[in-house]
Amino acid sequence: MTAIKHALQRDIFTPNDERLLSIVNVCKAGKKKKNCFLCATVTTERPVQVRVVKVKKSDKGDFYKRQMAWELRDLAEVDAKDASKENPEFDLHFEKVYRWVASSTAEKNSFISCIWKLNQRYLRKKVEFVNVSSQLLEESVPSGESQSVAGGDEDALDDYQELNAREEQDIEGMMEVCEYAISNAEAFAEKLSRELQVLDGANIQSIMASEKQVNILMQLLDEALSEVDTIEGKLSSYEEMLQSVKEQMDQISQSNRLIQISNTNNGKLLDEIQFLVNYMDLSKGHIRALQEGDLSSSKGIEACINASEALLQCMNVALRPGHEKLMAVKQQQHLFTELRDTFARRLTNHLNNVFVHQFNHFSHFKMTIPQFYRSSCMSLPGHDQSSTLSQHMAELTLPKHNPLHRDLLRYAKLMEWLKNTQREKYEGLSRTYVDYMTRLYEREIKDFFEVAKIKMAGTTKEGKGNKFATLPRKESALKQETESLHGSSGKLTGSTSSLNKLAVQGSSSRRSQSSSLLDMGNMSASDLDVADRTKFDKIFEQVLIELEPLCLAEQDFISKFFKLQQHPTLAQGEVEESDGGVPSRQPPPGEHRHFISSTEKDMVRLMMNKIFQSIEMELNSLIALGDKIDSFHSLYMLVKMSHHVWTAENVDPASYLSTTLGNVLVTVKRNFDKCISGQIRQMEEVKISKKSKVGILPFVTGFEEFAELAETIFRNAERRGDLDKAYVKLIRAVFMNVEKVAIESQKTPRDVVMMENFHHIFSTLSHLKISCLETERREAKHKYTDHLQSYVINSLGQPLEKLNHFFEGVEARVAQGVREDEVSYQLAFNKQELRKVIKEYPGKEVKKGLDNLYKKVDKHMCEEESLLQVVWHSMQDEFIRQYKHFEGLIGRCYPGSGITMEFTIGDMLEYFSSIAQSH
Numbered sequence: 001m002t003a004i005k006h007a008l009q010r011d012i013f014t015p016n017d018e019r020l021l022s023i024v025n026v027c028k029a030g031k032k033k034k035n036c037f038l039c040a041t042v043t044t045e046r047p048v049q050v051r052v053v054k055v056k057k058s059d060k061g062d063f064y065k066r067q068m069a070w071e072l073r074d075l076a077e078v079d080a081k082d083a084s085k086e087n088p089e090f091d092l093h094f095e096k097v098y099r100w101v102a103s104s105t106a107e108k109n110s111f112i113s114c115i116w117k118l119n120q121r122y123l124r125k126k127v128e129f130v131n132v133s134s135q136l137l138e139e140s141v142p143s144g145e146s147q148s149v150a151g152g153d154e155d156a157l158d159d160y161q162e163l164n165a166r167e168e169q170d171i172e173g174m175m176e177v178c179e180y181a182i183s184n185a186e187a188f189a190e191k192l193s194r195e196l197q198v199l200d201g202a203n204i205q206s207i208m209a210s211e212k213q214v215n216i217l218m219q220l221l222d223e224a225l226s227e228v229d230t231i232e233g234k235l236s237s238y239e240e241m242l243q244s245v246k247e248q249m250d251q252i253s254q255s256n257r258l259i260q261i262s263n264t265n266n267g268k269l270l271d272e273i274q275f276l277v278n279y280m281d282l283s284k285g286h287i288r289a290l291q292e293g294d295l296s297s298s299k300g301i302e303a304c305i306n307a308s309e310a311l312l313q314c315m316n317v318a319l320r321p322g323h324e325k326l327m328a329v330k331q332q333q334h335l336f337t338e339l340r341d342t343f344a345r346r347l348t349n350h351l352n353n354v355f356v357h358q359f360n361h362f363s364h365f366k367m368t369i370p371q372f373y374r375s376s377c378m379s380l381p382g383h384d385q386s387s388t389l390s391q392h393m394a395e396l397t398l399p400k401h402n403p404l405h406r407d408l409l410r411y412a413k414l415m416e417w418l419k420n421t422q423r424e425k426y427e428g429l430s431r432t433y434v435d436y437m438t439r440l441y442e443r444e445i446k447d448f449f450e451v452a453k454i455k456m457a458g459t460t461k462e463g464k465g466n467k468f469a470t471l472p473r474k475e476s477a478l479k480q481e482t483e484s485l486h487g488s489s490g491k492l493t494g495s496t497s498s499l500n501k502l503a504v505q506g507s508s509s510r511r512s513q514s515s516s517l518l519d520m521g522n523m524s525a526s527d528l529d530v531a532d533r534t535k536f537d538k539i540f541e542q543v544l545i546e547l548e549p550l551c552l553a554e555q556d557f558i559s560k561f562f563k564l565q566q567h568p569t570l571a572q573g574e575v576e577e578s579d580g581g582v583p584s585r586q587p588p589p590g591e592h593r594h595f596i597s598s599t600e601k602d603m604v605r606l607m608m609n610k611i612f613q614s615i616e617m618e619l620n621s622l623i624a625l626g627d628k629i630d631s632f633h634s635l636y637m638l639v640k641m642s643h644h645v646w647t648a649e650n651v652d653p654a655s656y657l658s659t660t661l662g663n664v665l666v667t668v669k670r671n672f673d674k675c676i677s678g679q680i681r682q683m684e685e686v687k688i689s690k691k692s693k694v695g696i697l698p699f700v701t702g703f704e705e706f707a708e709l710a711e712t713i714f715r716n717a718e719r720r721g722d723l724d725k726a727y728v729k730l731i732r733a734v735f736m737n738v739e740k741v742a743i744e745s746q747k748t749p750r751d752v753v754m755m756e757n758f759h760h761i762f763s764t765l766s767h768l769k770i771s772c773l774e775t776e777r778r779e780a781k782h783k784y785t786d787h788l789q790s791y792v793i794n795s796l797g798q799p800l801e802k803l804n805h806f807f808e809g810v811e812a813r814v815a816q817g818v819r820e821d822e823v824s825y826q827l828a829f830n831k832q833e834l835r836k837v838i839k840e841y842p843g844k845e846v847k848k849g850l851d852n853l854y855k856k857v858d859k860h861m862c863e864e865e866s867l868l869q870v871v872w873h874s875m876q877d878e879f880i881r882q883y884k885h886f887e888g889l890i891g892r893c894y895p896g897s898g899i900t901m902e903f904t905i906g907d908m909l910e911y912f913s914s915i916a917q918s919h
Contacts, residue, residue, distance in 0.1 A: 001025075001107075008039065008055060012066055017044045018051075022114035024107045029089060029099035036067070038100065040114050042122075050118050052092070070094050072115075073123060080112060080132040109136055272320070279317045280332050282339070286310045290343040295350040301410050304343070308417040311339055315421075344422040347414055351429055354411075355436050358404045396455060396539065398448050398546045405557040416563040430562060430607065437554075437611045449618040452543050453625055456536055533709075536626060537636040543622065544644045544661075551612060551657040558607055564600045601654065608656035619664045627671045631678060632706075634671040635713045635723075641665045642719040669722065676726045679706070680733040688741055694748040695862030697741055700757050703734050704764040711768060724772040731776045734761065735783075751791035752860045756867055758784040792874045795857060800846070800882075806837045807889050814893075823893040831897050834890070843903035847911040850879075854915045869916065876912045880905060 001023065009020045022040040027033045036056040043049045050072035055064050070092075077093035088102040090112065102108035112129070116137050119127045129137065178188050286307035293307065294300030315336050323329050419426040558564065626633040645665050648658040683699045707727070714723045738761075742753035758780045765777035810823055823829055854872065861868045883905060890899055903911075 004037070008037070008064060012053075012055060012064060013039075013041055018042065019044060021118070022111050024111035025103040026100040029101050035103075037064075038111065040072075040111065040118060042118070048122060050122050052115075072118060073126065075115075075127050077128045077130055078112060078115060078132065079130045080108070083131045083133045112136065272323075275320075276323065276326075276329065276332075280314055280329065282310060282314055282336070287339065290339045295347065295411075298410065301414070304347075305413045305417075308343065308414060311336060311343070312417060312421060315340065340421055344418060344425050347411075347418060348422075348425045348429060351411060351415075352432055354408065355433055358407065396448070396451055396542045396546070398550050399444055400550075400553075402553070405553065405561075408561055409557070412561050412563065415561055419563055426562075434607050434610050438613065441611055442614050445612070445614050445618055448546065449543070449622055452539055452622060455539050456622070456626060456629065533630065533632065533636065536630070536633055537640070537713075540622075540626065540633075540637055541640050543619075544640060547615065547619075548644065548648070548657060551608070551615075551660075552651070552655070554611065555604065555608055555656055558604055562603075562607075564604050605654075605656060605659075612656065612660070616660050616663060619660075620667050623664070623668055623671065627675070631671075631675045632709065634668060634675045635710055637668045638665075638672045638719060638722065639713055639717045641668045642717065646718050672722065672726070676729055679730060683733050683737040686737065686741065688745060690746050692747060693860065693862060694741065694745050694753045695756065696760050696864050697738060697753075697757055699737065700734060700760055703730055704760070706730070707764065707768050707770065711770070727770060727773055728776075731761075731773055735776070735779075748860055749791065749794075751787040751794065754787040755784055755791055755871075756862060758787065759867060788871065788874060792871065792878050795853065796875050796878050800841050800886075802837050802840055803886060804882075806834065807886055810889055810893055820892045821895060824897070829893075831894055831899060834894065834897075834899055838899065838902060841902060843907050843911070846903055846908075847915070850911055851915050851918075872912065872916055876909070879912075880908060883908060 005020060005023050008023065013020050018041040020039055020041050024038050025035060026038050027035050034056075036054055039053045039055055041051050041053055052070045052072060052075065053066060054068040056067045057063075058065050074094050075092060077091075079091040079093070081087045081089045081091070086105040088105050088108055090100055090102065090108055092098045092100070102111070112132060113136055115127070116129060116132075178191060285303075289300075289303040289307035290311060293304040295304060315333075319329070415426065415429070418429070623634075623637055626637060641661065641664060645658065645661045648655060648661055652658060679699075679702075686697070686699060688694055688697075710723055710727075714720055717723075738754065738757045742750040742757075745753050762777060762780040762784055765773050765780060770777075806829070810829055813823055813826060813829065814820055818826070824831055853875070857871055857875075858868060861871065883901070886901065890897075
């Protein structure tokens with residue numbers, strides 16, 4: 001082992017400025033035996049670094065190589081496995097645990113001892129040694145071979161101490177005195193020994209001289225012991241005296257503790273009494289207000305509100321355990337219950353009376369339209385009844401209920417108290433209010449819609465000089481028909497059907513009761529039609545404007561009065577602190593508060609549905625009447641209804657008004673779709689006369705007027721998409737039915753029908769600039785151009801028929817391979833034959849043929865579209881094109897012949913111009 005140590009020091013550690021202190025031959029535990037050496041080393045330079053190095057013999061030779069090194073400061077634990085038995089296994093805990101088996105236990109112990117010394121010297125005992133014998137860590141390693149194995153160099157390093165400056169001076173002085181110290185060391189050592197003996201003798205004499213002082217010290221110690229015994233006796237007597245005092249103090253302490261407990265109990269009792277007195281005591285003023293308070297005056301209502309809140313606070317006090325067993329508490333709770341029930345009955349009866357009074361107040365001054373109509377007819381005989389009625393119905397408004405709401409809102413806090421304490425009475429009042437208001441609103445809304453329907457039906461009568469008022473009917477017949485709209489009690493009984501009858505009768509004097517594209521095409525929309533529709537639009541808008549604030553105000557009132565706003569509440573049983581810091585509890589199960597959640601939203605919706613149950617029905621009836629008077633009214637209604645639905649949703653998407661208008665909007669949209677479908681169906685059913693020319697089809701003109709009307713109505717509208725879809729459906733139907741009529745036409749050529757109508761459609765779409773119909777506009781232009789060209793070619797035909805046949809033969813020969821300048825040598829196509837054919841078409845004959853052609857075209861074309869000159873100009877261009885084609889063939893096939901046509905292009909232009917001017 002010594003030889004290996006020297007070899008390792010020489011070959012591995014000396015080049016790295018390291019000293020090898022200890023070595024152990026090991027192999028890894030549990031694996032194939034591959035021996036290596038663990039070496040403990042220190043650096044020769046300061047600061048000293050201590051390492052554990054793993055050295056392994058190379059596989060290719062007999063030399064050793066450094067395989068791995070760990071810093072000793074990274075070593076956390078050394079585990080020797082067993083401190084009492086010899087065991088060669090040990091573990092070193094670095095960043096992970098390395099398990100080793102030493103070749104012998106002695107080597108393991110020597111290596112661990114070296115590690116312990118290095119730890120003591122350089123690391124200040126940071127490494128923990130486990131299962132290591134304490135003797136191994138404390139004993140000094142003997143000299144000899146074991147010392148060398150365990151690291152004798154390190155022991156020498158530990159014993160060596162450097163001389164300080166004073167010691168160096170003393171030694172130098174001594175050596176100067178003894179100049180021979182260096183040359184004769186034995187003489188120097190002998191001298192030092194003699195001086196040491198002299199010093200030892202002086203020390204012994206000094207010790208013997210101090211014996212007398214030792215005797216004196218012993219005497220003093222004896223005296224001190226006797227004094228201690230005396231003091232101990234006195235302390236014992238004092239202890240006996242203090243024992244009796246201690247017993248008396250214990251009795252006094254026990255008495256004080258009992259007094260303290262009594263005071264604490266009295267304090268707690270006082271707190272409980274003060275708690276009950278403070279939180280369960282209702283003042284006489286509050287009791288008087290609850291029993292006799294005036295619920296009709298503002299001061300009385302305020303006093304009742306304060307008293308009810310104080311009562312609720314007292315009833316909701318969170319009693320502490322045991323309070324409910326006290327007789328006084330039971331009596332007070334009974335008093336509170338009686339006061340609550342009494343005040344709830346008084347409040348319920350008073351609010352019922354308020355509802356009845358307010359209902360009668362608003363109902364007393366109402367006069368229904370049938371009553372007013374009959375009274376006006378009966379009180380003013382011979383007077384123009386329609387003018388009187390229109391004068392009194394000039395303002396289409398609904399009564400406002402702000403005074404009623406303002407009066408009732410004074411009781412809002414009392415209603416909240418009733419809701420929290422007497423749920424059944426609260427719900428009963430809710431039903432009572434809803435019943436009264438349902439009857440009130442039903443009568444007002446029906447009267448309001450009846451006025452709107454009469455005004456709406458009057459748009460057709462007034463638009464035609466008020467023909468409805470001047471119909472040949474007697475006054476009694478008029479009165480009888482008017483009264484048929486209502487029952488004898490003044491309530492509406494079938495107003496919708498009767499008013500629809502009035503509207504139909506009033507509009508029967510016009511061309512039709514409902515508009516269509518076909519009707520609009522047969523005769524243009526007059527100023528009276530526009531005025532009627534504008535008036536209808538204003539009436540419908542006024543109806544919606546009146547309904548919106550009415551519904552919103554009523555819903556807002558219901559939410560505030562019945563306390564149905566959405567806000568968070570505590571769960572049942574939670575204890576909360578009131579404004580005054582009073583602990584309160586949720587009411588018991590029979591009186592618990594309901595959560596303000598979707599349930600209360602449903603309650604608001606149900607109350608609104610009940611109160612305004614007639615609005616949706618009346619709106620649908622009004623819409624049906626407007627649609628029956630004029631189907632195009634659905635356009636106005638769609639725009640207005642969409643705008644009001646959008647506005648209502650922005651205010652409150654879940655409101656009754658938003659939901660109701662949304663439902664009605666579905667009906668309006670359905671009527672709009674039905675209107676569009678009706679126009680398409682009428683296009684498909686159109687029939688044309690077999691004896692007259694077609695011209696511009698009525699539904700084509702009708703589409704133009706419909707589009708102009710729709711663009712005016714839907715300008716900046718929210719539902720522009722619905723109109724765009726309708727446009728596409730209508731224009732496709734127009735295209736299809738124009739082609740259908742063109743095919744069926746017998747009097748007018750198909751190309752003329754297509755050309756004129758598609759030209760009209762193209763002009764209309766170009767004028768209106770409807771973005772969604774841009775594709776159809778281009779298609780209409782394409783169809784117009786194609787059929788114009790087709791008609792020109794078909795009508796012009798071959799005006800120079802024989803000449804045309806001649807040159808077709810020339811072109812056939814050229815196509816067969818005959819050179820153009822050799823065609824004149826063909827027998828059938830020589831110059832003589834060409835001159836013969838040309839002489840058959842002098843200018844006079846050509847002009848006569850063109851004049852007949854103009855008359856024929858004039859019979860086909862209609863005056864509305866003014867396309868005759870366009871067609872005639874196209875025919876001129878086509879004729880000139882054919883003329884130039886013939887001249888080109890003559891120039892190429894008969895060069896130098898001098899053959900020309902009997903007329904020139906200038907003659908042709910003069911012929912066309914003179915014919916057009918003459919007609």
